[in-house]
Amino acid sequence: MNDIIERARDIITGYDGPKVRIMEVCGTHTHEIFRLGIRSLLPENIDLISGPGCPVCVTPVGFIDEAIYLATEKNCLITTFGDLIKVPGTEMNLAKARANGAKIRPVYSPDDAVEIARENPSEEVVFLSVGFETTTPSSCLAVKKAKDLGLKNFSILTANKSMPNAYLKLKGSADAFIYPGHVNAITGNAFCRQLKDLGVSGVVAGFTATELMTALAVTIEMLKKGEPFFVNCYPRVVKDEGSIQAQKLMDEVMELCDTQWRGLGTIEKSGMKLKSEFSDFDSRIKYNIPHIEGKPNPGCRCGEVLQGHCKPSDCPLFGKICTPLHAVGACMVSDEGACSAYYQYNSSINN
């Protein structure tokens, strides 16, 4: 253990004030916190909640249904990040659709999807565009590239999310947020300062053991003071202005829209969709997709888990019929999901 971690650890384990709730809103943070065993160090009066920070987890059931509609009714070739393949839709997931003959292909980046469209002119290629500000710019770039290439067989089905307004919706769920370092690296910190003025506190954190422990210790120290706060604890990567280039790109290609989050319902101006100049590349417009209302499994409590209202182990399906190999809820599908992390790491240890 290095000195910084040791000092941070002393602050965290020594906290004896009133109960505080801290929410991390980044799937990678959730995963690292479990991997490092940080939760096991926390005293009872610090509650660390895993919020809606994994793009796969917050993607609503209806989005999967739309993708399956495109694959089966419109015979499209669906390209997607691998994580999404096992996320349950109303009737089935994409893996099942693929077993039934649908064309589903995992890709590592939206650019790969454009290449597939270019190499297969007879296929109608759709990319499932999910993610926060960290991945949205690459979707924008893919659309611009497809436009420059004059591709007529490429479009994206957007479910991109934008964090700032989601924090307002989650305001009551936590006393402070651990902001996702990589989102802030793109957006900059202006919105965090605005949130502070609205009474929402938080710190930006990096991803190493030292960075995460520091961010938590700073949060505890600031909470003790009782005033709304914002601290950038990841200055080696996050600059106040963010990435101007990525912001310009997103501004050029996409605009904010109201969007549905799994478990949280519709949040105003918390999604991103293609601007009208790029509507030829918008799968919903191109294929005139009817409104599909997804129906999640009624027993699944992912929504409450994402808001920190319950722990994964409080869900009646958790670990019984919902496991990483047979996931019912989205939070169990992705490695970054809170339920998956609980399942993998929460087996008891004798110390």
Added chain:
Amino acid sequence: MENVITLAHGSGSIQTSELIDKIFKSNFDNPYLTADDAAVLPNDTGKTAMSTDGFIVSPYEFPGGNIGKLAVCGSVNDIACMGAKPKFMTCSYIIEEGFPVEELEKIAKSMGDTARKAGIQIVAGDTKVAGKGQVDKIFITTTAIGDIVEGVNTSGAFAKPGDKIIVTGDVGRHGCTILLARNEFNIDADITSDCAPLWSNIEAVFNETKDIHVIRDATRGGVGTVLYEIAHQSNVGISLDSDKIPVDPGVRGVCAMLGLEPLYLACEGRLVFFVPAEVADKVVDALRKCENSEKAAIIGEVTDENKGKVILNTAVGARTILSRPSGELLPRIC
């Protein structure tokens, strides 16, 4: 000789003997490798270890080795882990029609070189040519046999509470190398496979002590999978110190980017030893003097509690369970 493999090379015709003479016999040359139907080998007393392994790695050439080197190391290391000095090997090639002869020569040469280095003789082999598209370029299967050193008795079931766990070098290099060699991620990193034959390393340890409980080579599934296997086979717990596990900075960086755990990435030149605590330092010293195990380190110990589990002592001073990956991380790694 033609410059690509054709179906005629696998037909048993004159082209077949030409291929065998020019490519295989010249590279594998030894007194037991004859043109007869089988190799005739001297008989020894004592115990013999034997193992067979198929190799379908893609791409077949990668930084730090190729499928030929890998095919020797895989089988040699398997029998070496049972305490056997590698002696004889057979190999079976399945080659796709159209495969360049120049490439085959490279593979056979590296196979011959590695076999000599490992002290094993390739005494019999077989070549089949499959039609275009029926196999992907080249597949090799090897079988190795060797005599077990007297006084050595290792097994995955022999780990005991109190044993120290030693790994012979940094983990996850082979898996990471193959991942990057496929160019699917557009990541440039200076990482080479750890692929190496390891009998001399094991022999060096035996020269110090034969009181060794378990030796395993960490291939598919990496060191993490080996540790879980031993925890189950021996019905013990395993406690690891995460900051003692050697990981190349390049591998660590790639893993951070892609969300992978180095402990679960394949190695092809790394051994895991379980040894009584009192001989642990001696074993580490012996290993550090050998090529390919200069960075040997004690990474943890066997415990009576937490049976069947691998526990990590993390960088923040907490204890967590090492999570197990579900499904295949990476196909065709070896």
